[in-house]
Amino acid sequence: MCGRDPWASRDPAVPAASPAGDRGKGERAGSGQPSSRLAAPRDAADLHLVNNALLITHGALSTLGLLLLDLAGAVQRTEDAGLELLACPVLRCLSNLLTEAAVGAVGEQMQLRDERVVAALFILLQFFLQKQPSLLPEGLWLLNNLTANSPSFCTSLLSLDLIEPLLQLLPVSNVVSVLVLTVLCNVAEKGPAYCQHLWPGPLLCSLLGTLAFSDTEVVGQSLELLQLLFLYRPEAAQAFLQQSGLQALERHEKEAQLQDRVHALQQTALHS
Template sequence: MWRLKSIRHKASRSAKDLDEFKQKKREFEKALRQARRDRQLISKRLLQNEDDEEEVSMETSSAPLSLEQVREMIRGVQCGVEEKAAHLASLRKALRNPDTQLTFIKSENSMHMLVGQLSGHNAQCQLEAARCLHELSHSPHPSVGQACLPAGPYLLTYLSGQSTKLMELCLYTLGNLCPDSALVREKLLAQGMVSALTNCFQNQRYNLAVVEAVGFTLSQLLQAKDATEQIIPAVMASGIIPHLISALTPDAEFGFGPAFECAWCLHYLVSSNVDNSMLLSEGALSQCTAVLIKLGGAVAQGNLLDGMELLIWPLLRCLGNLLVSGGCDVMPEDTRLLAALCVFSQAYLHPHPALCRESLWTLNNLTAGSSVFCSGLLLLKLVPVLIQLLSFSKGINSMVLRVVGNIAHHGTHYCVGLTEAGLLTALCATLKMAEPEVVTLSLEVLYMLLYSSPQVHEEFTRMNGVPLLEAIQYNSEVEQRVRAAYILHHHFPSFSEVSIDLLLFMLLCWFQNTDWSDTATLNQPMA
């Protein structure tokens, strides 16, 4: 649905009004997508009617109808012959009001009338009845969604029909009904919703409007609390996975909508507790990688298209979680991905800092345990790009420290590369920061750098780094104090005084049969 529909207007409407409406619609739809990305919440969609010539508005301003008025409209549909479609159109407009929706479902034979028109042979009445159901499905009241259940079999049947307009309406209506209650989902699943969506995707894979609608409806279904037990296994066995993966590439003319919806579907599948081996075997990892590299190239050239970041988001989550589930045995092969992730972290640092952090999180999962990608960051001279981000908070600097820690963990050659890139100077700044996690991670990385080469000791001393460690040893939290004391004792003994904290720390290491220099925490992929 994330495209601009060609809405017909009255001839008297000016071009300026049309442009203003289009802009308002773009902002409205982008806000919906942004909200879904930020909160990962189920969100209902309301399709705009292309044939409606009333004054276009994003808000419903009609007053609620009384019970008698609703009954009169129902009688108008039942008794009319040539005017049935007109009566249904009037009813549809009235159903935009939430109070009228409740009044309607409580009226006798109301849903029976709508289902009768939906299942009839009059194509126009069928379409208007579907639009009425679509308005009802958008209701905030769960009881309204449950009242629509008798229409479920017809909505699913029309997914294999000939009218793409009716197909879209049915898909978005089903997508709106899914979150209303477990009873609604149970009924729709029993009626074959998953197989109907799969068949619709297969038959309409070249119709991107329908693909987008299928993706939206499936994503609504996959977000259910009980999805892991029933829904996800059915989806994995349905044959829809290859179609979702192939739809991740955005269409140059149509836009990001279909790819966006299908990427979220894959994210919900990847982040569930099911085995991701099927997703990996179907090429989810390679496809996410290829699309991210392509988007990274566009961003690097300054082509930040509207809505692009909302596609990057679920692709990053898919890739990052696939790396966790697959381990070191399943890794991308194209090192251009490193450049793409660094480009995202730079380009979206100020407009979308959370997306910058998400890019770095994926980069952390990519470099954890991978000498190839750690070497790639050094060879491609991307480490200075990461170092520039150490001055930014909101979890960005701590994520950068995890990435450089992954690199340092591979030994002397890597630590030398980090030092030459200017990391030691940056660590002197991060050690002064107020964020405990940043200071702790800085101490871990510093220890690995100092352990790698005597030259690092000399340079750190010239930078007046030792007083920073002394300040941490006496002024910070216990964990940071003992780590600073440990570094001073092992690498700068002339400045070190054995403290009770250090003795307690060594005793703890002895009991746990571990060593502080173990960097397992840095190299564990984030969940």
């Protein structure tokens, strides 16, 4: 990783929960196409016991969003053990419902639009990093589902300057790395205006690092993110070449699962 540790001095405050009538903000216009990266519900074997669509129609998304804000505020006020155990089911339920909302016909008034959830989620990610790193995938899974089809939540991620803290999670584990890279793909695929916030910056340095990983899924997600970045920011491809990017790709040329994508990225970089 390059540069300072952005988690060290970051202490974003979560705005107080507003009355029900003020919870949502309007969706900002975006250029990205709907994403296919929504993570499937967890504990799928038990989903027949819960009518997710009914929960959504009764406002469960907004209620869980407000509960997430409360939990983020609580971890800022106390270091008591056990709060992570309360946060985990909230994160998982919200992620499952977002998956349901994306595939079903959900009215706008029932969608989650409170962008403060992104700030709250990063407070919880920082808390997990310090107290229980094994729970980081739960928070990142929710962040993926928030940003998959929402330019608004992607904009929140950028406006709160949270890309660098997200990149700092890459070394935690391969699972965490894949989720971080998937979230960044969600942002990048929204178009040139979003990629302008990804490069110049620490992203390219971090991706050169993940290309050195041996995990095929991490490398594959890195290749996808680089393709999106080069598509919308051709100047980044030139910087990639100048930083020995082709040599980083060469180590994966003979891997059956990656070689087609490696070749495609090489061609994109050389002709950008």
